[in-house]
Amino acid sequence: MPQRNTFTALIIGGSVGGLAAAHELRSIGAEIAVYERSPGEIQPRGAGIVMQPEVEALLTRLGATARSVSVELHERQQLHLHGKPRRYVAPQLMTSWDALYRTLREPLADACYHLDSPLETVRVEGHDVAATFANGHTAHGNFLIGADGIGSTTRALLDPSTATTYSGYVAWRGLEPESALPDDLLDLLSDRFTFFGASGMQLLCYLVPGPNGEREEGARRVNWVWYVNTAEENLPRLLTGRSGRRYAHFLPPGELTPEITTELLALAADSLPPQFTALVRLAHVFMQPVLDLSPSRMVADHAVLMGDAAGTVRPHTASGTSKAFGDAASLASALSAWAPPERLPTHRLEEWETQRLAHLVTLTAMGMRLASNSSLGNTIGHKFLGA
Structure with a gap:
């Protein structure tokens, strides 16, 4: 009290x-x-948000638990452009902003x-x-x-x-219902923290609760973030939405222009493992410059x-x-x-x-x-x- x-x-x-x-x-x-x-x-x-002790402590004082707002992951896996994923045991709780x-x-x-x-x-x-x-x-x-x-x-x-100040790279993001993914892609990503790295880019992916906090299989969401080196002079173009509005710190879903969408998908096809390329193609992409x-x-x-x-x-x-x-x-x-x-x-x-x-x-x-x-x-x- x-x-x-x-x-x-x-x-x-x-x-x-x-x-x-x-x-x-x-x-x-x-x-x-x-x-x-x-x-x-x-x-x-x-x-997506990684559950940390400071967050768990406040949830506990409010009568909640970390697990009540999180999806539990069991493994980490690294994807490669060619070859099988590398996996290892790494339990982790992942929650979401909402x-x-x-x-x-x-x-x-x-x-x-x-x-x-x-x-x-x-x-x-x-x-x-x-x-x-x-x-x-x-x-x-x-x-x-x-x-x-x-x-x-x-x-x-x-x-x-x-x-x-601008860091030199941006974060492209997606948050999709797991039901929107094909079975083979969902099987690969479920219960795992999945990542891929190359020089000048990195993509991370994991499941989080559904929009109303759902944690049961079939109702969760797939969260991904793709960090990509991007020249500062290109930011005004990337942060101008299809509505014509110029955003300062965040380009929301639905505002990606057709031109940027084409460029982003081409970069994905050229640079990412095919599983992640498929994920980007399915997503309603939004973006944040890393500042x-x-x-x-x-x-x-x-x-x-x-x-x-x-x-x-x-x-x-x-x-x-x-x-x-x-x-x-x-x-x-x-x-x-x-x-x-x-x-x-x-x-x-x-x-x-x-x-x-x-x-x-x-x-x-x-x-x-x-x-x-x-x-x-x-x-x-x-x-x-x-x-």
Whole structure:
């Protein structure tokens, strides 16, 4: 049961990181309000998530289990352009963005979760903080958490000097019902983490729960991500959808133009094992450029940044979600027992920042090393889309 109310927290960003912060702060008695810029239900911008201890810990406290939102894999297998797959035993739990989102969102009342709330200004008023949104609403609280992702408005307001940089490669993605795959392809991929690597590209594939959390055979989905070195000057073309809209960080399903579709399928046929080429042909493809945001300050006056708003890690570490959950749990610990009008526990917040930045720096270096091992981000001497 939550403790008595101690302070009011304004959480900017209603994806899984913001929801994790909401639950962690409620557990120490905070009154929370979550503000999400999307006008309606958030569309998932990633698909598969590797279950990690930080995520499992919060699920357990909410009365769920890791297995209740995951598909269990038993093996890893490496595909080759020619020859048989190489397999070995490697048990693992794989969940999905929407399965986690649903599990975290349902326990929160609609009254504390506000859609269509793009942040416009943040200002400190004495010992409190005020946030004004594009819809004209101003919210007042004792503390503000920016959990609004890599394109964080909170970060832009608190530290305008920070900016993302392009890594040199993009992530093409697909998320299809397993029932849409032919039997031979599904037999190859079921219950396995499957991967293929070549210089300048890497493709990973595994099953995740269905759109409503289904875990039974026949109702799950096949999630894949294909990292491909891509010249930065080609990004505007790739991020312009068939509707004519230019996207910044995410090209959604259904927006891939016929021209890019043709190029992508030709690259698949030329570069991937035939099983993965077939998978790409079946998919409703979407895309994300892989962006870097160097670790910076996380603590400001009566406000903090967490998750991707504070700094990114490359996806190869499988720790983007767990990093945000870890940020939220340790932030709650730093703020526990604080109750205005007492002064903010600045020393504990500074310790939180030091510890979490050190963790972020370690993960950042690990992700770049893993990318380098596959020559991802190095376009020299490799055929990439748009070359």
